[in-house]
Amino acid sequence: MIELLRTAAQEAPDRVALASSAGELTYGELVARAETAAAELRRRGVRRLAVLDPDHGTVWALLAACSLAGVESCLYPVAATDDTLAELRERLGHDLLVTPRDLPGPGLLRPERLWAGSERDSGPVPDGPRPLLVLTSGTTSGRPQAARHDWSRILRVTLRIDPAPEQRWLLAYAPNQFAGLQMLLHVAAARATLVAGASFQPRDGLEAMRRFGVTHASGTPTFWRFLLAELRTDGAPTPDLVQVTLGGEAVPSAVVEALRERFPVAKISQLYAATEMGLSISVRDGEIGLPASMLDATDGEAQLRVVDGELWVRSRSSMLGYYDDEPVPDDGWRPSGDLVEVVGDRIHFRGRATEVINVGGVKVHPLPIEERVAKVPGVALAHAHGRPNALVGHVVALDVVLADGADSGAVDAAIRAEFADDPPAHRPRSITFVETLDTHGGKLLRGRTP
């Protein structure tokens, strides 16, 4: 990380690296903070630390400082409760937590203490291991795991990023997520500007797009669905995006079509990334899914294959293992947990293995159902999930957000009519109309019960 920031700062120290309602931070300022913090971390003999800070500039500087000082960093989710933080620190053995938050107990350090000194570490990046821990989202398990990575492997993905200082990217993922970390790396490698909203909610993202002239944005399909809904209702001008990227969840075709309509000049690409794989595959041809030709490719950072309907990945930048667990074989094949289907010349994502609804022994994928429900007139958003049932294990259930003015009775009937000729196990048996859908880390909360 520090090498990317230094390169950008040498080229243009006054270029804005981060813009938000809290102010601006230049590449020169970012490097100064990182080098000062690296010197202080060395002076204190710190080898590992956790970071909990809502300020993205602080987080970015600390990641770079740790990458320079060979300190293993781990970003905690800002929304974590005190109890969750205590559990994470205990489980991950973090004696030191850098945070501005007032928490009980020892081992706390305020971030500004790390750049209060006058000494700067302006030396070269050291050889040898430069570890970092990245927490998984825990969307399905509810308990984040810590994936061990090394900066030298993570940085491989930045080698093919060309400088593009005119780009202004919206930060739509929290930096503690792998996708958020990728965004920091991408912007630094492109020597561009990162724009942060007041929160990661689509409404705040939209406000930041307009206020700071965002040109590029990457978010989950759920993020984009909500952002499109905000755009429809607020009536204000549509941001002039030239790049729209979707990732983190399977991508419904209806969302892509709606984005094409709303952002007609934007290139629409999909990003396939996973914390454990340490990789990001970007597909820019505007089509749904990945090209099936990737299954035959033997070069590049990652290889893909399909085993029993699940995508397996062999990545040169994959994690080294989970914290306090056995190392994973270097460059070995690993199941991604993503269920796929090869349709023609594309690999289509059907959802996570843990999301499959088992209806009396019949496996039903929720995503294709959501796609069809989303096209029913009067439906603004839909979420398909399994609802426990004593008779058949689970039935297909829907949470539906109505479009403005839509009648719930008519929409209920229309949805049931849409699926009337489907196999019985695939038909939604429970339709609940809700005000909004729950999300976590920009993704729909799945695998839950009503």
Add this chain to the structure above:
Amino acid sequence: MSTDRSTVRQIISDFLVRVKKGRDELPDGLPLFGDGLALDSLEAAELSVVLEDTYGRDPFSAGGELPQTVGDVLSFYEGAPAS
């Protein structure tokens, strides 16, 4: 929602219309399965969902024997307050 027999019977009747098995009358002795209403397992599951959504509990998930007739479903709610 009232748990009196006519209300529960109406809920069952509405459900049957939706799954295209509507009847003019639903006598207590009408079997839910087989030669009666001929509900399959998923239709029974859907009826249990409808009843659970209305009353917070349903006779199919209660852990005892499955109800066999319309009357069994009605009796399940008799004397029990709606939750």
